[in-house]
Structure formats: C-alpha cells, structure tokens
Amino acid sequence: MIKPASKPPATIQALFERAESIAGFTLGELAEVANIRVPQNFKKEKGWSGQLLELFLGADAGSTPQQDFPTLGVELKTIPIDQMGKPLETTYVCYAPLTNIAGINWQQSSVRNKLNCVLWIPIEGNRQIPPADRRIANPVLWYPSDQELAELQQDWEELMDMIALGQVENITARTGAVLQIRPKAADGSALTDAIGANGQRIQTRPRGFYLRKQFTGRILEEYFS
DNA sequence: AGTTGATCATTA
DNA sequence: TAATGATCAACT
Numbered sequence: 001m002i003k004p005a006s007k008p009p010a011t012i013q014a015l016f017e018r019a020e021s022i023a024g025f026t027l028g029e030l031a032e033v034a035n036i037r038v039p040q041n042f043k044k045e046k047g048w049s050g051q052l053l054e055l056f057l058g059a060d061a062g063s064t065p066q067q068d069f070p071t072l073g074v075e076l077k078t079i080p081i082d083q084m085g086k087p088l089e090t091t092y093v094c095y096a097p098l099t100n101i102a103g104i105n106w107q108q109s110s111v112r113n114k115l116n117c118v119l120w121i122p123i124e125g126n127r128q129i130p131p132a133d134r135r136i137a138n139p140v141l142w143y144p145s146d147q148e149l150a151e152l153q154q155d156w157e158e159l160m161d162m163i164a165l166g167q168v169e170n171i172t173a174r175t176g177a178v179l180q181i182r183p184k185a186a187d188g189s190a191l192t193d194a195i196g197a198n199g200q201r202i203q204t205r206p207r208g209f210y211l212r213k214q215f216t217g218r219i220l221e222e223y224f225s
Numbered sequence: 226a227g228t229t230g231a232t233c234a235t236t237a
Numbered sequence: 238t239a240a241t242g243a244t245c246a247a248c249t
Contacts (some may be wrong), residue, residue: 043232046245080232088232089231090241172241
C-alpha cells in the first residue's frame, strides 16, 4: 500500500522505485492516504501537487536554494502533461541573480546545480480534469546530455551577460532557445536590486529561470514508450 | 523581501 | 490556442 515517506530514500534507486510505486494513482488517491484535502482547482494553491509528491517521495520539506535530495544530488519536479504526454507548462528552475554576478560561471551556477539530475514526475494537467482525478505518470530520471548542457549553457550565458550589462529590462520571455527568464514574484509590486544600463543600481521585478516546454517535452519523449 | 512549490489568465 | 507576463501560498 502506498503511504507518505517517513524519511528520504537512501539511494537514487530507492527514490526512483518509490516514484514508480505511485505511478498510476490519482492525486486524490494520494491525498486521501495522507489525509490532505484536494483543491477544486489550482487558482490559488499552485504548488499543491509538488508538495504532495514531496511528501510521498520523502523530500526534505522547506524551501532552500538547494536540491530536494541534497545527499543524492537529485532535484524533484512535477510537470503537467496533456493526453499526448507533452508538457502544458514551462518548468521553474530557480531565481535569476541580478546583482553580485561578477565571477559567476555556468559550472557553478544554480541552474547547472539544479539540473544536474532531475526526477521528473509527469501528472495529467488538463484543466478539464479536476485535480483529484489527475493521474500520475511514470517517473523519468534525467541526467542532461552533453548537448542539452551546451544548449542550456549558451542561453544561460546570453541571459547573464544581458543582466551584467544592465540590460535586464530588455530581457523578455522570448530570449533564450531552451531557457528563458520571466518575472517571479507574489505580484507586480515586488522589487529587487538590479544593474541599470549605466551601471547604476536600479529596482526591478524579481526574475526566475524557466525551461521551455519544447525542451522538457524532448526529455519526456525519450523515455516515452 | 527572498525562495521554494508552481499554474493562471490575458495578450498576441 | 499558445506563450508571456502575472500571480498564489508556505516558509525563512
């Protein structure tokens, strides 16, 4: 019988087997076991699915800039998919640093660290399906290929160069082939420090890195059978 | 205010 | 209809 994890798995294999054991269940079935109520929609509790899966897979609760399973070096990501198994949403990676970025390189970046190894949990995400009825699909354990890393690095460097040169206000979600930057905040009133066009300090909306759907779709496709 | 978990909803 | 820009909740 499925149940919430009491502690983090000791190995990646154990983590993956745990993920496999909940594939096929609905979010409602998991929530019932955990005695958690299921929202009618995700208009407000947008991170509900991710937190439910953290509970069942034994991820350390709490928000830290580190990976979900630090000792395993694994990041957990739920991803909403359509009937064809294609992503319905982009995937948030981490905050985009807007100041003190001198000396940051790709190999040591938060993006590179977060994406070193990702356990993807696809979940039916069509809005016509009530959250309780959405079914969990087979997990995918992803280590980025050399080519994928090269694609990510190229976008990351372009975006970070723009930030360093005071062009953060000129970055839109259209910049970047596989990695994009978009606002990431409670609302439009949130402001943080950034570098201006003349090197001065300016205030701007906090930003986050996101993976495009086309990119994550390729990842899931490789394991689809 | 920052960072995690993300999806919503308006626009193009 | 898909993508961009905006937003929601919990926790630190």
